[in-house]
Each structure stands twice: as C-alpha cells, then as structure tokens.
Amino acid sequence: MLRRSTQFFHHCNLQTFISIAINRNFSIHQSTKLDSFPPNFPNSNIAAPTFKLIHASSQEYDFMLNECVNRKHVRGGQTVQAHMIKTRYLRHVYLGGRLIVLYLKCGCLDDARMMFDEMPHRNVVSWTAMISGYTKSGFYYEALRHFVEMLRSGTNPNEFTFATVLTSCTSASQLECGRQIHSLIVKSSFISHVYVGSSLLDLYAKSGRIHEARLVFEGLPARDVVSCTAIVSGYAQLGFDKEALDLFCGLQREGMAFNHVTYACVLTALSGLAAFEYGRQVHGHVLRSHLSFYIVLENSLIDMYAKCGHLVYARRIFDEMRERSVISWNAMLGGYGKHGDGEAVVELYNKMREENKVNADSTTLLIVLSGCSHGGMEQIGLEFFDEAASTSGVDLGIEHYGCVVDLLGRAGQLERALQFVKEMPLEPNAAIWGSLLGACRAHQNFRVGKVAADHLLEIEPENAGNYVMLCNLYASDGRWHEVRKVRQLMKEKAVVKEPGKSWMALGQTLHTFYAGDRSHPGNEEVLCKVGEMSDRIKAAGYAPDLSCVLHDVDDEQKESALLGHSEKLALAFGMMNVCEPKPIRVMKNLRICVDCHSFAKFVSLVYSRELFIRDTSRFHHIVNGMCSCRDYW
Ligand code: ZN
Numbered sequence: 108m109l110r111r112s113t114q115f116f117h118h119c120n121l122q123t124f125i126s127i128a129i130n131r132n133f134s135i136h137q138s139t140k141l142d143s144f145p146p147n148f149p150n151s152n153i154a155a156p157t158f159k160l161i162h163a164s165s166q167e168y169d170f171m172l173n174e175c176v177n178r179k180h181v182r183g184g185q186t187v188q189a190h191m192i193k194t195r196y197l198r199h200v201y202l203g204g205r206l207i208v209l210y211l212k213c214g215c216l217d218d219a220r221m222m223f224d225e226m227p228h229r230n231v232v233s234w235t236a237m238i239s240g241y242t243k244s245g246f247y248y249e250a251l252r253h254f255v256e257m258l259r260s261g262t263n264p265n266e267f268t269f270a271t272v273l274t275s276c277t278s279a280s281q282l283e284c285g286r287q288i289h290s291l292i293v294k295s296s297f298i299s300h301v302y303v304g305s306s307l308l309d310l311y312a313k314s315g316r317i318h319e320a321r322l323v324f325e326g327l328p329a330r331d332v333v334s335c336t337a338i339v340s341g342y343a344q345l346g347f348d349k350e351a352l353d354l355f356c357g358l359q360r361e362g363m364a365f366n367h368v369t370y371a372c373v374l375t376a377l378s379g380l381a382a383f384e385y386g387r388q389v390h391g392h393v394l395r396s397h398l399s400f401y402i403v404l405e406n407s408l409i410d411m412y413a414k415c416g417h418l419v420y421a422r423r424i425f426d427e428m429r430e431r432s433v434i435s436w437n438a439m440l441g442g443y444g445k446h447g448d449g450e451a452v453v454e455l456y457n458k459m460r461e462e463n464k465v466n467a468d469s470t471t472l473l474i475v476l477s478g479c480s481h482g483g484m485e486q487i488g489l490e491f492f493d494e495a496a497s498t499s500g501v502d503l504g505i506e507h508y509g510c511v512v513d514l515l516g517r518a519g520q521l522e523r524a525l526q527f528v529k530e531m532p533l534e535p536n537a538a539i540w541g542s543l544l545g546a547c548r549a550h551q552n553f554r555v556g557k558v559a560a561d562h563l564l565e566i567e568p569e570n571a572g573n574y575v576m577l578c579n580l581y582a583s584d585g586r587w588h589e590v591r592k593v594r595q596l597m598k599e600k601a602v603v604k605e606p607g608k609s610w611m612a613l614g615q616t617l618h619t620f621y622a623g624d625r626s627h628p629g630n631e632e633v634l635c636k637v638g639e640m641s642d643r644i645k646a647a648g649y650a651p652d653l654s655c656v657l658h659d660v661d662d663e664q665k666e667s668a669l670l671g672h673s674e675k676l677a678l679a680f681g682m683m684n685v686c687e688p689k690p691i692r693v694m695k696n697l698r699i700c701v702d703c704h705s706f707a708k709f710v711s712l713v714y715s716r717e718l719f720i721r722d723t724s725r726f727h728h729i730v731n732g733m734c735s736c737r738d739y740w
C-alpha cells in the first residue's frame with residue numbers, strides 16, 4: 108500500500124517516488140529507474156496485484172503529472188489518469204487542468220478535449236489551456252468558439268487567455284472579432300499587460316491597421332523585444348519603410364536591445380528604401396550585438412545589399428553561409444537579375460543545380476527567366492522554361508508565362524510571342540499584354556502592338572501607363588494622328604497618371620522629389636542644375652524625347668515638363684551633393700521614362716559619374732553612357 112508519510116518523501120527522490128507510486132497498484136514490477144517509467148500495464152504478464160486499490164493524494168498525483176508534463180510523457184499521464192479512474196478518485200479541477208496541459212503538449216488534442224468535456228468544473232486555466240491548444244494546432248475558429256463559451260460560463264479570462272485568443276483572431280484574419288475582444292480587454296483592465304498589448308498590436312499590424320497598432324504600442328506600460336519587433340515589422344511589411352526605420356532608430360536610441368527577427372525586419376525595410384548607409388550601420392549593430400547568425404538574418408542582409416546595389420557585399424555573405432535555404436539563393440539570384448547581370452544569374456543557377464542541396468522553387472525559376480530576359484540571354488531562358496514545363500517539380504504561374512513572352516519579345520520574335528500568348532493554358536493578364544506591347548514599341552511592330560494594346564486597354568482602361576506605352580509606340584514612328592487619338596481616349600476615360608516620385612539617401616536623411624514639384628528645400632537650385640546639365644549633355648548629342656510628354660502642349664513646354672521629371676531632380680541633387688567618385692543612387696516609384704534614361708546615360712558619359720537608378724521594374728547601373736539594362740526595361 109502506498110505510504111503517504113512525509114518521511115517517505117524525504118527518503119526517496121521524486122522520480123523513484125513516482126515509479127513506486129504507480130507501480131504499487133498496477134504491477135509488482137518495482138522499478139526505481141525512471142527509464143522504465145511507466146510500467147507496461149496492462150500487458151504485463153506478471154501476476155496481477157492482489158492488494159486493494161487505493162488512490163493517491165492530490166499532492167502525489169500533482170507530482171506525477173508534473174513529471175509527465177516536463178518529460179512530455181503522454182503514456183505516463185494516461186497511466187495516472189487510469190489510476191484515478193480505477194480508484195474512483197474525485198479529480199480536483201487543477202489536476203484535470205494538468206492532464207489537459209500534458210495532452211496538449213504532446214499534441215493529443217482529442218484526448219485533451221475529452222478530458223475537458225468530462226470535467227465537472229472548469230477554471231480559467233483549463234479554458235485557457237484548451238483555447239491555446241486549438242490556436243497552436245491551427246483550429247482558430249474552434250479556439251474562438253471556446254472563448255465565447257468560456258465567457259458564457261461566467262469564467263473570467265486572464266491575460267494569457269486574452270493573448271491567446273487574440274493570436275487566433277490574427278491568424279484567422281478576424282479583425283472585427285479582435286476589436287470586440289479589445290474592448291473587453293479595456294473593460295477588464297488587462298490593457299496594460301504586456302502580453303495582451305503585444306498580441307493586440309500584432310493583430311492590428313497584421314490586419315494592416317498600422318495606425319491602431321501604433322496607438323497600442325504607445326500605450327504599452329513597458330516595451331519588450333517582442334512588441335518592438337511586432338511594430339517595426341508591421342510598418343516594414345506594409346511598405347512603410349521609412350516609418351519602420353525611424354521607429355527602429357528611435358527605439359535604439361532609447362537603449363532597446365533587439366533580436367535577429369527585429370534586425371531582419373529592419374533590413375527588409377532598408378532594402379525597400381535602398382538606403383545603403385543605414386543598412387551598413389544595421390549590419391554593424393548586428394555584428395556588435397554578438398547575436399548568433401540565423402539564416403533568416405543572413406538572407407535579409409543579402410537582400411538588403413543586393414537591393415542597394417552592393418552585389419559584392421551580398422555575395423560575400425552568401426559565400427560565407429554555412430547553410431543556405433532556397434530564400435538565400437533567390438535573394439542572391441534576384442540581386443544579379445535586378446542588375447541585369449544575366450550571365451551571373453545563369454552561372455549561379457547552374458551552381459545551385461550542380462550542388463543539388465536545395466531545390467529551386469517557382470520564385471527561383473521566375474528570377475532566372477527574368478534574369479535571362481534582362482541579360483539578353485533569350486535562348487538559354489527559353490530552354491530553362493521548356494525544361495521546367497516538362498518536369499513537374501515547379502509550379503508555373505502566370506508570371507512565368509509573362510517571362511517567356513518577354514524573352515520572345517526581346518528576341519524580336521513578336522509573332523511567335525503572340526502565338527504563345529494565344530495558346531498559353533492561363534488567361535493572359537495585363538502584364539503579359541503590356542510586356543508584348545513594350546516589345547512591339549522597341550521593335551516597331553505595329554500589327555502585333557495593336558492587338559496587344561486592344562487587349563490591354565480592355566482589361567485595364569484606367570492605367571495611364573498603358574496609354575503612354577501605346578503613344579510611345581506610335582510616336583516612335585511619327586504617327587502623330589494616332590497619338591492624338593490615344594490622348595483623346597485618355598481624356599474621355601479621365602485617366603490620371605500616378606505622380607512620379609524619386610528619392611535618395613544622403614547621410615542620415617532621405618530626400619524626396621516629386622515631378623514638377625518645388626517643395627524640396629533648395630529646389631530652385633536643383634532645377635537650375637538640371638537645366639545646366641541638360642545644356643551640357645545636349646552638346647554631346649542628347650536630344651529630349653518629346654514623345655514622353657503626353658499633354659498637348661508646344662515643344663518648349665514639353666521640354667520643360669521633361670526637365671521636371673523627379674528622377675532628373677534627384678539626379679541633379681545627387682550631382683550637387685555626392686562627391687566623386689561615389690556613385691549616385693536614385694530610387695523611383697514608376698518605370699523610368701525613355702527620356703530620363705537617355706538623360707542619365709549622357710550624364711554618366713559627360714560627367715564621368717557612376718549612376719544607379721532603381722525603378723519599379725529593375726536596376727539601371729549606368730556607366731560611361733551605357734546602361735546595364737541594355738536599353739530594354
Ligand atoms: Zn522621365
């Protein structure tokens with residue numbers, strides 16, 4: 108019979124106690140080693156115990172269950188539970204909770220549920236355990252349903268319940284439900300609890316309500332690395348790169364310590380801004396903080412350096428990685444691709460295939476195809492596509508077909524491209540028709556261009572860029588009558604062009620320029636500089652491409668409109684403020700226009716400056732009058 112004297116406790120260690128306690132009633136197997144815990148009941152072929160079954164005390168059960176929870180020993184828990192049933196022990200609500208925790212910890216959701224359903228009394232711990240179990244297993248609606256039932260049963264949630272149920276709302280994209288829980292949290296005064304605040308912040312940030320997330324963040328009684336990371340990554344993921352960076356810098360000044368996830372988020376924001384100097388500083392912080400290097404952090408560094416145009420740094424980190432994921436490969440390949448270095452893309456892709464440690468995914472293929480098309484390696488790109496299309500390993504999406512159209516378009520095979528579009532298994536979208544139209548402009552193919560434009564304007568009648576491309580196609584051949592017709596169409600449909608915006612980082616500040624805008628301090632000076640540069644490169648052969656201006660104004664006005672393009676302003680500002688031989692780096696929110704592209708090439712030649720212009724579609728690395736895009740973007 109089980110002795111319950113405290114003496115017994117003192118003489119045996121805990122583990123021995125559990126073994127003996129269990130074994131007393133179930134078998135005569137008197138193990139004193141935990142390795143054999145629990146005994147193989149009921150398959151034991153040793154004679155059944157002959158003594159009377161008697162239950163243990165709740166303190167003893169608690170010890171046993173705790174040991175099972177710590178060791179994630181589900182069979183031990185089942186044995187203890189069986190013992191309770193057999194000895195008709197009336198379970199205390201607390202012990203029931205421990206059993207639920209044990210089952211959930213071991214991934215036995217059904218057992219936990221059964222246990223929970225059988226409980227005559229439930230307290231906040233058992234409710235929260237169940238809700239958390241459902242949340243962790245991805246049954247978010249079930250978790251929410253249990254939360255509602257809990258409220259109905261009159262049990263008051265605690266901070267852990269709120270934090271858990273908010274996680275479910277976030278994962279199930281239930282913002283409205285989350286808002287209701289928010290007001291409940293305010294009413295029950297849990298708002299100042301840091302777990303609750305962090306979960307609430309995460310809910311708003313991930314639902315795209317960054318303003319509300321910020322309010323919650325500002326209201327937190329104390330900030331920890333989790334809440335800081337949540338808010339910084341919230342900004343970064345929504346594309347508020349500058350806000351993410353400002354917040355990060357502010358928190359850093361306050362002495363906040365960050366973890367690898369925060370750094371990875373900030374680096375993502377920085378690559379969005381292509382702010383190299385900040386990026387290098389963050390890299391320095393990472394090195395100084397002696398964080399162990401995580402693959403996600405290294406991937407972000409590669410991505411940041413590549414997007415800022417520093418492929419050498421990116422490649423150094425890539426080469427030194429002990430282990431690489433497909434994301435590492437994609438970041439490095441993407442870096443080369445954006446720079447128009449098709450050969451490097453093909454070389455690295457071949458290396459990846461040779462190493463054969465990581466499988467290429469659909470993103471890899473996309474990067475490789477577009478790398479080939481931007482790098483003038485049409486044939487190789489088409490071969491890669493055929494290879495992928497004939498094997499089933501990679502999912503081919505509309506973007507992959509778009510790349511093929513681009514490849515054929517660049518190779519000047521426009522009829523074949525049109526045929527390919529007509530035969531592709533997916534419905535061609537605006538991007539595909541747009542790419543075909545762009546190719547027709549470059550190769551002056553009016554027949555295919557007209558077909559592409561008709562489809563394009565039907566799918567996207569509101570996109571000004573399409574009209575611009577069509578105008579450019581006609582203007583390149585002096586078909587002004589057609590150009591006027593397209594402009595008229597634009598007016599009828601009241602199409603509005605997104606205003607052009609360019610920016611560059613100088614020291615600690617980002618300088619932003621808008622087309623034709625004079626808001627930047629010292630803009631008069633910048634405009635003067637643009638004019639001066641224009642005059643100087645005109646002498647070297649630059650002629651403004653007036654077809655880039657779609658308003659019906661005279662040529663002089665067209666020229667001055669061209670000079671006001673935001674990338675020219677940023678470029679001139681860079682010329683005034685960036686010392687040689689540092690390259691000038693400009694970012695632009697739209698595709699660079701034909702005129703600004705030619706302007707930049709002449710500037711690089713006449714002033715012997717190295718320029719990087721990143722637009723929405725790619726990087727233009729311009730040196731000596733030549734651009735890495737080979738005038739095709
Ligand atoms: Zn322009």
Ligand code: ZN
Pocket residue numbers: 704726727728734735736737738739740
């Ligand atoms: Zn270019």
